[in-house]
Amino acid sequence: MSTNVKDTRNSQPAPRRGRPKGDRAAKRTELLQAVIAVIAREGYAGASMRKVSQQAGCTTGAVTYYFANKEEMIIAVAESLFDQFDQILDGDDQQDVHALLHHWLDWSNISDTDTWLAIFQLLVHARHEPAFASIVRERYAALRSALAAVLERGQQEGSIRQDIPARVLSDQLCAMTDGWMMLMPIEPERFESPHGHTLITSALALIAPPSEQR
The missing domain is CATH 1.10.357.10 (Tetracycline Repressor, domain 2)
Known part of the structure; x- marks a missing residue:
């Protein structure tokens, strides 16, 4: 077995993508308001994380930082x-x-x-x-x-x-x-x-x- 393979068992997890800057609580509240607006307009089935990010004016990664799915x-x-x-x-x-x-x-x-x-x-x-x-x-x-x-x-x-x-x-x-x-x-x-x-x-x-x- 090759000895060049990096052992990652004790490594730190990579930071979550889309880490936002500023007040996290305020940003989370802003995203929740965006979710409400999308659900009201598109219904539950149409409330995708992509549409929420568009409503909030941010990246999908920023949404997934707060909500995994x-x-x-x-x-x-x-x-x-x-x-x-x-x-x-x-x-x-x-x-x-x-x-x-x-x-x-x-x-x-x-x-x-x-x-x-x-x-x-x-x-x-x-x-x-x-x-x-x-x-x-x-x-x-x-x-x-x-x-x-x-x-x-x-x-x-x-x-x-x-x-x-x-x-x-x-x-x-x-x-x-x-x-x-x-x-x-x-x-x-x-x-x-x-x-x-x-x-x-x-x-x-x-x-x-x-x-x-x-």
């Missing part, structure tokens, strides 16, 4: 969207339950149709991919649980109706925002101000104590 990229988008919901429910404005819920519903009523189109595409995709569906179920269950905890605290304070369990109210609010999510890209005028604000106010009225409703 398309599946990892899509999962990162789903996780980031759920993270935004979690940040709202874990926000500093914990003293006023109604203000916190208004903020959450208002985020659900955003006019960024790309975001909702992307979410809709991802949910459709989840029906056919068990691994991805498992992530959505896990994160959505955690979201409903966090929302139920906020509502339960409101019940203890007397600002949320107590005749319906907090977990049921949480399910109702989530189902309501699910409907908004699906229809907003199709009927955006329904969710524009002032009607969009009225929808949020009405949702809060539905979970208010019966005496306040009267």
